[in-house]
Amino acid sequence: MIPFNKPYLTGNETKYIEDAVKSGKISGNGKYTQLCQTFFEEKYGFKKALLTTSCTDALEMAAILIDIQPGDEVIMPSYTFVSTANAFVLRGAKIIFADSNSQNPNIDVSTLESLISKKTKAIVPVHYAGISCDMDVIMDLAAKYNLYVIEDAAQAIDSFYTGKDGIKKPLGSIGHLAAFSFHETKNIIAGEGGMLAINDKRFTTRAEIIWEKGTNRSAFFRGEVDKYGWVDIGSSFLPSEIIAAFLWAQLENLESIQSKRKEIWNTYYNSLKDWASFNEVQLPFIPNFATNNAHMFYLVFNSLEQRTQIINKLKANDIMAVFHYLSLHKSPFYKEKHDDRNLVESDSYTDTLLRLPLFFELNPKKVIEIIINS
Known part of the structure; x- marks a missing residue:
């Protein structure tokens, strides 16, 4: 049978996993996590990249970062995976579903302004099949109505958008935040895995805290504080070094x-x-x-x-x-x-x-x- 998908192995996945295991540091935020995050920051210009255990986790982090509260409204396409909506529903948001356009399944940007209300907090465009939504329209609306934009870039690694300024921008680098997937069905895989890209400096410090279960543990290990503790809400969003090692073997062959x-x-x-x-x-x-x-x-x-x-x-x-x-x-x-x-x-x-x-x-x-x- 020809399957719908077959994970591709470059040949170095098990080598790097073995290296991670032998290093004695497999709980996350070690050598391979840093290699992967630096790769994305340098290649695509994200202000900060944080690996997560899934794209779902990255979206949930985004919902926390923009302080979604019960009753807030979030606009997104109906034609998307449930994780896009769940991340915001978990925080109490009401989802305002938009239609796709007739040319491809991306969100119909011509309908967006009519969906915005006083309760709207964010727009979540989904770059279906790795093809960009019209981000100029979306970002202009966000600026006009003081909204956040969170790109669901689950399928969009190494894809680009050229706006009215003529500059070619990587998808995931345009909105305030973006979420990527490294699920085994994606171009670049880690079995499961994801990443939050942070493009607004207001979120960089807090994102790392949320990522580390609501603690300032990362700052402690960098020597920026003399002890670490519980300083915010958060969860266990940080993947193990085994996932990061697998991902690094893929990124080398992007x-x-x-x-x-x-x-x-x-x-x-x-x-x-x-x-x-x-x-x-x-x-x-x-x-x-x-x-x-x-x-x-x-x-x-x-x-x-x-x-x-x-x-x-x-x-x-x-x-x-x-x-x-x-x-x-x-x-x-x-x-x-x-x-x-x-x-x-x-x-x-x-x-x-x-x-x-x-x-x-x-x-x-x-x-x-x-x-x-x-």
């Missing part, structure tokens, strides 16, 4: 991993163009302001029935293709809390979007052959 994934993505795109046009199937749309990090290759069909037909055809040939999110505004947990707005595009992607296998060692030719002959 360029080769990205190059191979883009090669596979381009093979899909170029081979399926004519077939997609003939069958009224939408290929991934990448705006002029965005780059493509080849996180995902998806197709958008013209009906649920058409998608189901392709899924079954691929499955019969031992190829695993999967759909993606179910609109959160219609979820059993939140549908009674959502207002009466219909989010047409989000529901459409729920019924019609299909993700094709994409991993480092994939030969996509068989997948393409089955689809074209369906």
